[in-house]
Amino acid sequence: MRAFALPSMSLRFVPVWRRNLLVWRKLAVPSLLGNLADPLIYVLGLGYGLGSMLPQVGGVPYIAFLAAGMVCSSTMNSATFEAMYSAFSRMHVQRTWDAIMNAPLDLDDVVLAELVWAASKSVLSGAAILAVVWLLGLTHSLLSLWVLALVPLVGLAFGALALVVTAMARSYDFFMYYFTLVITPMSLLCGVFFPVDQLPAAFQAIAAFLPLTHAVAIARPLLLGEIPGHAALHVLVLLAYAAAGFYAASVLFRRRLLK
Amino acid sequence: MAVLAASALRKSYGGEEVVAGVSFGIAPGECFGLLGPNGAGKTTTLRLCLGLVDPDGGTIELMQRPVPGEARRARVRVGVVPQMDNLDPDFTVEENLLVYGRYFGLPERAIRERIPLLLEFAGLAARAASRIQTLSGGMKRRLTLARALINDPDLIFMDEPTTGLDPQARHLIWERLKQLLAQGKTIVLTTHFMEEAERLCARLAIMDRGRFITEGSPRELIARHIEPHVVEVHGDGVAGWAGGEAGALATRVEKSGDTVFCYATDPAALLASLARRPELRYLHRPADLEDVFLKLTGRELRDS
Numbered sequence: 001m002r003a004f005a006l007p008s009m010s011l012r013f014v015p016v017w018r019r020n021l022l023v024w025r026k027l028a029v030p031s032l033l034g035n036l037a038d039p040l041i042y043v044l045g046l047g048y049g050l051g052s053m054l055p056q057v058g059g060v061p062y063i064a065f066l067a068a069g070m071v072c073s074s075t076m077n078s079a080t081f082e083a084m085y086s087a088f089s090r091m092h093v094q095r096t097w098d099a100i101m102n103a104p105l106d107l108d109d110v111v112l113a114e115l116v117w118a119a120s121k122s123v124l125s126g127a128a129i130l131a132v133v134w135l136l137g138l139t140h141s142l143l144s145l146w147v148l149a150l151v152p153l154v155g156l157a158f159g160a161l162a163l164v165v166t167a168m169a170r171s172y173d174f175f176m177y178y179f180t181l182v183i184t185p186m187s188l189l190c191g192v193f194f195p196v197d198q199l200p201a202a203f204q205a206i207a208a209f210l211p212l213t214h215a216v217a218i219a220r221p222l223l224l225g226e227i228p229g230h231a232a233l234h235v236l237v238l239l240a241y242a243a244a245g246f247y248a249a250s251v252l253f254r255r256r257l258l259k
Numbered sequence: 260m261a262v263l264a265a266s267a268l269r270k271s272y273g274g275e276e277v278v279a280g281v282s283f284g285i286a287p288g289e290c291f292g293l294l295g296p297n298g299a300g301k302t303t304t305l306r307l308c309l310g311l312v313d314p315d316g317g318t319i320e321l322m323q324r325p326v327p328g329e330a331r332r333a334r335v336r337v338g339v340v341p342q343m344d345n346l347d348p349d350f351t352v353e354e355n356l357l358v359y360g361r362y363f364g365l366p367e368r369a370i371r372e373r374i375p376l377l378l379e380f381a382g383l384a385a386r387a388a389s390r391i392q393t394l395s396g397g398m399k400r401r402l403t404l405a406r407a408l409i410n411d412p413d414l415i416f417m418d419e420p421t422t423g424l425d426p427q428a429r430h431l432i433w434e435r436l437k438q439l440l441a442q443g444k445t446i447v448l449t450t451h452f453m454e455e456a457e458r459l460c461a462r463l464a465i466m467d468r469g470r471f472i473t474e475g476s477p478r479e480l481i482a483r484h485i486e487p488h489v490v491e492v493h494g495d496g497v498a499g500w501a502g503g504e505a506g507a508l509a510t511r512v513e514k515s516g517d518t519v520f521c522y523a524t525d526p527a528a529l530l531a532s533l534a535r536r537p538e539l540r541y542l543h544r545p546a547d548l549e550d551v552f553l554k555l556t557g558r559e560l561r562d563s
Contacts, residue, residue, distance in 0.1 A: 002313070002327075012364075015358070015361035015362050015364070016362070018358075018361060019347070019358045019361075022349075022350070022354065022358065023347075023349040023350070026349065094345065094347070094348060095341075095343060095344075095345035096345060096347060098341060098343075098345050099341070099345040099346075099347075099359070099406075100362055101311060102309065102311075102334065102339035102341065102407075103334065103359065103362035103363055103410075104331050104332065104334045104335045104362070104363060104364070105331070105362055106331050258311065258312060258313070259272070259312065
């Protein structure tokens with residue numbers, strides 16, 4: 001009867017979100033370092049290494065071009081990782097969700113909490129990279145601070161998509177498919193490392209539908225001190241992915257856990 | 260006014276009826292036991308009552324609220340001790356209670372005031388700052404019980420509360436449950452320990468293959484279903500004796516492996532017969548709930 005209902009959205013998710021925050025606080029320093037290390041290696045390694053051999057890309061030094069891509073892709077990775085591995089641990093291994101649902105909270109509340117939490121963690125990642133970009137002097141424009149508003153949206157979109165995968169996962173191994181078949185190709189197709197218009201037309205057409213493309217399309221101009229074109233369209237696409245993913249995940253989790 | 264009432268409850272999985280038309284009502288202050296072999300449908304019945312699963316048929320009222328429709332609000336007054344431990348491994352003992360109290364929307368101060376009382380009750384006062392991994396099985400169960408009490412519930416569901424515990428730990432849990440009953444709490448527990456049911460439950464139902472096959476107080480069930488005396492016999496030649504003499508002297512004879520169970524209203528003739536056969540060893544005891552249980556649900560293993 002409630003299998004296909006729209007997820008109920010209420011502030012009841014807050015105590016569950018706070019539970020995850022309390023766990024995170026115990027491991028905050030290594031977690032933040034982990035969030036920073038990977039993208040930093042990319043920015044410095046590719047940016048300076050590869051960048052030294054390249055002429056300007058898109059009219060700017062390669063490392064400045066790459067910075068926007070890394071903000072988006074590390075936000076994507078962080079939300080994806082949290083909504084898959086960590087949420088799966090809480091749901092399936094530790095049975096934390098079962099305990100929560102014995103209290104006056106519903107599955108919808110738990111799923112919403114996981115989504116908002118995944119987005120929250122990804123904001124930390126995105127913001128940390130943005131801070132590094134500033135420290136390296138790769139951006140000087142105050143417009144780049146608007147990226148802080150974009151990052152939660154990117155986190156919601158990728159968190160929601162990852163929750164769909166989690167709802168179908170039988171074990172941790174399942175997540176490798178999603179990384180190999182979805183996340184990695186997306187990193188390569190969506191303008192993180194090079195402009196999308198360098199791709200063959202067919203791939204460009206695919207890229208136009210992928211959420212990361214739209215995230216990068218907003219973040220890059222902002223970091224370069226320009227106002228992004230078609231910003232409303234890009235935001236709408238990200239919102240649509242977040243909403244559709246959240247709905248699909250809610251339905252799939254109900255089918256899995258409330259039978 | 261019942262705190263929990265179910266009527267004609269049904270639930271099927273993959274064409275198999277796991278709960279096949281169950282009705283019951285539980286009065287405030289009562290301890291109701293749900294007994295049954297593995298796979299009888301006990302846990303599914305509890306999950307239905309909590310609104311975690313939608314029934315295929317029947318109605319449920321929990322704390323006077325229809326379930327599953329208003330299950331979430333009904334659970335405000337309910338505590339649950341699940342079969343599988345699901346304490347938060349990332350937290351200390353104290354944090355587990357704090358975080359769980361927040362799920363009920365309780366004010367932070369009220370939770371913090373309540374935690375020492377609950378730790379005292381659970382015998383964990385000295386372990387407030389311990390990590391979950393350092394607790395013994397019995398401590399974890401006690402903490403799970405304390406967690407279920409964080410909202411001062413009127414009704415507590417316990418799914419096999421003492422499975423896997425050593426006798427000391429089990430007796431401590433029983434002691435605490437009796438205290439809760441003395442405070443006027445209502446308890447619904449599932450178990451397959453007959454001793455547990457006999458000690459705690461004023462009323463119980465034996466469940467098998469999705470149905471209640473009998474219901475009553477432990478004494479009533481024993482009186483209704485079983486002869487008052489049991490003589491367990493084993494030793495060389497027991498099969499021959501059971502097939503011959505015993506059959507005439509006992510009301511009922513059951514074989515299980517190398518042991519023969521003789522049920523009788525008056526055991527004198529049986530005991531006299533055994534006295535003439537020193538090669539047979541025997542144990543004479545009053546019939547108990549386990550005899551009822553085995554009679555009604557059979558002796559074969561339920562591994563599925």
